[in-house]
Amino acid sequence: MELRDIEIFLTLAEELHFGRTAERLHVSPARVSQAIKKQERGIGAELFERTSRQVVLTPVGMQLRDDLAPAYRQIQDAISRAATAGQSITGVLRVGFSAAWCGSLIVQAADAFRARHPGCEIEIQEVPLHNRVGLLRSRELDLQLTEFPVDEPDITNGPVIFSEPRAMVVPAGHPFAGRESVTWEDMAHSPIITIAGPPAYWLDYHLPSRTPAGTPVETGAATVAWQEVLSLVSAGKGVCTTAVRARDYYSRPDLVYVPFSDAPTVDFGLHWLAAGETVKLRAFVRTILDLTGDQG
Incomplete structure (x- = not known):
């Protein structure tokens, strides 16, 4: 069992929730599920009982948790001590x-x-x-x-x-420019400027193709640089999402950063x-x- 798999198992044993475990480790729920299934195949027994309502440790899972947790802490402590044991940093x-x-x-x-x-x-x-x-x-x-x-x-x-609150970047003349906030569903009302290159899961988190209600979001122009994104938004080619803090660093008279009231943080x-x-x-x-x- 690799160290990362041990971390996934111990975190799930603590959270007893695949979604929270994935969020805490910044991986997908599918990655958590795959790691646990791999461990169960290798051990030859189920580590968790899964129902639609809850996730609980099996007796084998409890034993593995109790055995692994102190050993995992010892490994982390040993790595830390070795890293600082008189080694010069050059x-x-x-x-x-x-x-x-x-x-x-x-x-x-x-x-x-x-x-x-x-x-x-x-x-x-x-x-x-x-x-x-x-x-x-x-x-x-x-x-x-x-x-x-x-x-x-x-x-x-x-x-x-x-962890930054999220904002929608819109042209100064956009209907949303005068609003105090927007919602995630408002993404369906304008094309979204997207980025060419990042993996699909990254784009889906930052520039989703559907709203939470399932309404399709129109895809606008794609680019590879942030200043180009801002120029396309200014030209009325679409909107984009970013952190609210961006307005302090990328302020322009032709753009408005409107906070989301319900979007996940960046x-x-x-x-x-x-x-x-x-x-x-x-x-x-x-x-x-x-x-x-x-x-x-």
């Missing part, structure tokens, strides 16, 4: 970001990190909107602070750093290649968590 760490506020935090973290580890240099660059994890896979980046969801088997998802977190985790990467993550007040 070389270069390449860190990416998406939104401007993510970039601001990375710059602050880089300054704090250099003060702690003067032998290590931080290189910072923007992550392309259309290529969400490609620079991690090509090892042009070691770590990035970008939007969830990231449901890729070779990518490790770290903690959420920002979550930004840390991601890295599972096979590329290093001492300095973990130290930089710790620096970011220290800056944001996360004690986890």
